[in-house]
Amino acid sequence: MIKLKQLFAGGLVLTFLSSVAQAEYGLNLPLGVTETSKQVYDLHMLILWVCVVIGVIVFGAMIYSMIYHRKSRGAVASQFHESMTAEIIWTVIPFVILIVMAVPATKVLIEMHDTSEADMKIKVTGYQWKWRYEYIGEGVDFFSTLDAASNEARKLGSDIDPSTVENYLLNVDNPLVIPAGKKVGFLLTASDVIHSWWVPDFGWKKDAIPGFVNEAWVKVDEPGVYRGQCAELCGRDHGFMPIVVEVKSQADYETWLAEQKTGVAVAQVDVLKELDSAELNSKGKDIYNANCVACHQQNGQGVPGVFPAITGSTIATGDINQHIDMIMNGKAGTAMAAFKEQLNDVELAAVVTYQRNSLGNNVGDVVQPTAIAALR
Amino acid sequence: MSMNEQRKKNLITVAVLVAVALAFYLGSFIFLTE
Amino acid sequence: MATVTDLHDDHHDHGPAKGLMRWVTTTNHKDIGTLYLIFALVMFMVGGAMAMVIRLELFQPGLQFVDPGFFNQMTTVHALVMIFGGVMPAFVGLANWMLPIMIGGPDMALPRMNNWSFWILPFAFAMLLGTFFMDGGAPAGGWTLYPPLVLQGGDGFSFMIFAIHMMGISSVMGAINVIVTILNMRAPGMTLMKMPLFVWTWFITAYLLIAVMPVLAGAVTMLLTDRFYDTTFFSAAGGGDPVLFQHIFWFFGHPEVYILILPAFGVISAIIPTFARKPLFGYSSMVYATSSIAFLSFIVWAHHMFTVGLPLQAELFFMYATMLIAVPTGVKVFNWISTMWKGSLTFETPMLFAIGFVIMFTIGGFSGLMLAIAPADFQYHDTYFVVAHFHYVLVTGAVYSIMASVYYWIPKWTGNMYSEKLGQWHFWLSTISVNILFFPQHFLGLAGMPRRIPDYSVQFAEFNMWSSIGGFAFGLSQVFFCYIVYKTIKGGEKATDQVWEGAEGLEWTLSSPPPYHSFSKAPEIK
Numbered sequence: 001m002i003k004l005k006q007l008f009a010g011g012l013v014l015t016f017l018s019s020v021a022q023a024e025y026g027l028n029l030p031l032g033v034t035e036t037s038k039q040v041y042d043l044h045m046l047i048l049w050v051c052v053v054i055g056v057i058v059f060g061a062m063i064y065s066m067i068y069h070r071k072s073r074g075a076v077a078s079q080f081h082e083s084m085t086a087e088i089i090w091t092v093i094p095f096v097i098l099i100v101m102a103v104p105a106t107k108v109l110i111e112m113h114d115t116s117e118a119d120m121k122i123k124v125t126g127y128q129w130k131w132r133y134e135y136i137g138e139g140v141d142f143f144s145t146l147d148a149a150s151n152e153a154r155k156l157g158s159d160i161d162p163s164t165v166e167n168y169l170l171n172v173d174n175p176l177v178i179p180a181g182k183k184v185g186f187l188l189t190a191s192d193v194i195h196s197w198w199v200p201d202f203g204w205k206k207d208a209i210p211g212f213v214n215e216a217w218v219k220v221d222e223p224g225v226y227r228g229q230c231a232e233l234c235g236r237d238h239g240f241m242p243i244v245v246e247v248k249s250q251a252d253y254e255t256w257l258a259e260q261k262t263g264v265a266v267a268q269v270d271v272l273k274e275l276d277s278a279e280l281n282s283k284g285k286d287i288y289n290a291n292c293v294a295c296h297q298q299n300g301q302g303v304p305g306v307f308p309a310i311t312g313s314t315i316a317t318g319d320i321n322q323h324i325d326m327i328m329n330g331k332a333g334t335a336m337a338a339f340k341e342q343l344n345d346v347e348l349a350a351v352v353t354y355q356r357n358s359l360g361n362n363v364g365d366v367v368q369p370t371a372i373a374a375l376r
Numbered sequence: 377m378s379m380n381e382q383r384k385k386n387l388i389t390v391a392v393l394v395a396v397a398l399a400f401y402l403g404s405f406i407f408l409t410e
Numbered sequence: 411m412a413t414v415t416d417l418h419d420d421h422h423d424h425g426p427a428k429g430l431m432r433w434v435t436t437t438n439h440k441d442i443g444t445l446y447l448i449f450a451l452v453m454f455m456v457g458g459a460m461a462m463v464i465r466l467e468l469f470q471p472g473l474q475f476v477d478p479g480f481f482n483q484m485t486t487v488h489a490l491v492m493i494f495g496g497v498m499p500a501f502v503g504l505a506n507w508m509l510p511i512m513i514g515g516p517d518m519a520l521p522r523m524n525n526w527s528f529w530i531l532p533f534a535f536a537m538l539l540g541t542f543f544m545d546g547g548a549p550a551g552g553w554t555l556y557p558p559l560v561l562q563g564g565d566g567f568s569f570m571i572f573a574i575h576m577m578g579i580s581s582v583m584g585a586i587n588v589i590v591t592i593l594n595m596r597a598p599g600m601t602l603m604k605m606p607l608f609v610w611t612w613f614i615t616a617y618l619l620i621a622v623m624p625v626l627a628g629a630v631t632m633l634l635t636d637r638f639y640d641t642t643f644f645s646a647a648g649g650g651d652p653v654l655f656q657h658i659f660w661f662f663g664h665p666e667v668y669i670l671i672l673p674a675f676g677v678i679s680a681i682i683p684t685f686a687r688k689p690l691f692g693y694s695s696m697v698y699a700t701s702s703i704a705f706l707s708f709i710v711w712a713h714h715m716f717t718v719g720l721p722l723q724a725e726l727f728f729m730y731a732t733m734l735i736a737v738p739t740g741v742k743v744f745n746w747i748s749t750m751w752k753g754s755l756t757f758e759t760p761m762l763f764a765i766g767f768v769i770m771f772t773i774g775g776f777s778g779l780m781l782a783i784a785p786a787d788f789q790y791h792d793t794y795f796v797v798a799h800f801h802y803v804l805v806t807g808a809v810y811s812i813m814a815s816v817y818y819w820i821p822k823w824t825g826n827m828y829s830e831k832l833g834q835w836h837f838w839l840s841t842i843s844v845n846i847l848f849f850p851q852h853f854l855g856l857a858g859m860p861r862r863i864p865d866y867s868v869q870f871a872e873f874n875m876w877s878s879i880g881g882f883a884f885g886l887s888q889v890f891f892c893y894i895v896y897k898t899i900k901g902g903e904k905a906t907d908q909v910w911e912g913a914e915g916l917e918w919t920l921s922s923p924p925p926y927h928s929f930s931k932a933p934e935i936k
Binding site for chain 3: 047059069070072080083086090091109157160169193198204209210214229234235
């Protein structure tokens, strides 16, 4: 009775493990799209099979013993209880197996560490809770946040079915774009707490640590879209700051890059304009919903004891420079981030105006982008 | 040995082990930080 | 070094004090062992309830029940409670009950300190659990407490640090007690190499505790001063480094996981020979293997940090050292199987849990070996693959050994046999549900699901659902276990002194239950 159950359980495990070999089933590590990811996949399969073989032998011996050495079968206990030979054999053989595994592992690790001779470099900065990508030397610099559809659906009690949202929790507004066939170097850091940048198809992840810079690299030959997530607990929305990388052909990449640069020029012109109250409040509402709602909530009430309310807050209804300072520079030691790098002058002016005139507040003043620029 | 001797022996062992624990505590500040 | 004399003039053969004060003031190792075990059982239920909240939210994609911030509090406190309130006190409870008896001593060496070691714990956990009601809620930065994130916590942060300090002091005092007892209180003739393996594994565990709990204390003290006293141990702006915390924490953290498993190895080494009716195979090998594991555990810590950006040479060293621990661990598994081999096996509940331990702990060991391979770990790190690994070694490993030990020794402790039929039900319900709970998590991690997230992308839905179903069933099975324990304490078929046909060791020479003071006069050791 007992042995049948155990044989059944053993059979189930083996079935699982054999189907594990099919990478596409969603049971196994992905093969990925880089040389590195394929090497890592091979290492993974090597150790997995070594473990399966050892498991079959070891569990097989146990199952045999449980069937044939049971008292109810009439087995009488031997009394042998030591063997130097056995101890030596089952120390040496595993040791040799380990060496067999350590050799290819060492080789792959050395190659992964070689970040030299990159064709371009991108600085990746982790924020609570989004990523920032700066193309070194190109003047292109933007934030990449969870896309709006996912952001709506994921709210507590949203009643939106996640399966109706495309690439739910794995989609962003501004993906990272890189050229195929080039070695792209990454400089990873963070602005507040430790994050980790991970795209499974690339074959690695690396921590983004505030005040320090980590290096990594990738070379993807096949154009496509690859998705990943933050992989180090970084607070409330750790599960909601995904990564999307679009790998384009060299030509398409250059087109995209040119477009980005034009976009930057346009934005710089914008900040010199004067905006009226309606424009500021309307834009401010959009900025608020994209950046502030996570903590301060839709109605500005915050979460008591955790995130302060904006409604009736002494800062949002008090001295306007203090209010601007709080948003631009954040509050050290708390989750209130500094938004001066994340939002431009127009956006900052708008959101400050909105907070002072909505969410239950009614201060009546406005802030112009030029005022923000003066404070930088 | 008598109860007092046993007790003394025990307390000496305790003192040694407390010293070890303290050494690790202070050591974590001195040797594990830069 | 081991001598004990007549500590009692038998003229005042008193029983224990009466009422509640008995439990508050007791210095008796059996009473204190019972206090620890009951405390641990309650904490398992508390930690288990948090796990149920986690699995409930993860049952389906989308956020249905809890705020993500509260979810993080659940994962953080679930781990702290299970590790520091569940597994560790349970093993200390077993040590208190069994060590003096197994070495033929009258009690622990420092009975009053023993009482303090226990009573610190309810206060420490009241503080920790009290943080749920404070401004900012309970700690939510993971049980690993990484800065800078952990420094963003509310008022609960300070109380958590205080609670950890208290738990550490309790553990260190307990460990000192264990070592002094084993070194100084053995009956004449009980040489070190004659001690049961459970005594050996606790002896070694106690040294690990004394070495590393103070290091954890150092680490959390640095967190405290960084937050309140303007130090910058972990802040780059002040010349410090967040990764420094990780080095200090894991220097504690890795030996800590061996602290969580070595006593388990001792329990299994007691149970298998009994139900195989055959002596433990390779006793001295087992002692050396345990010592090797303990020594190696100090030099592998950075395998928890492979993705922080360590230099190549460091990653290679820690990879090799970590892979090496597989060797003595394997030796132990082979010795257990050799103990079973050509024995005369019966499968009462303690043996079921012990065999379940050997099989499923080994599965956890396999995923551990995979994690040791640094380049592969870059894919596994901070995913559900790691969650699967440590739950296999901690739940089907440490917790199974604790349940095995309860079934094994409760007839001795209470004088009542547990119901074998109920025990078998508990084992099978637990084993089937625990595998449904944790095995799919290997696949989730490989497929790309990170840890510590309350909501996930739709392709992870099916395995999460299975995992949650397994979780609810496993949780219910443990409530059943509480009932079995309660029922046994209340009454049952009377147990003999020997209890188990193949059992060897001093505990089986005492009555079931044993007298309040056993071995006031040292027993004869053959």
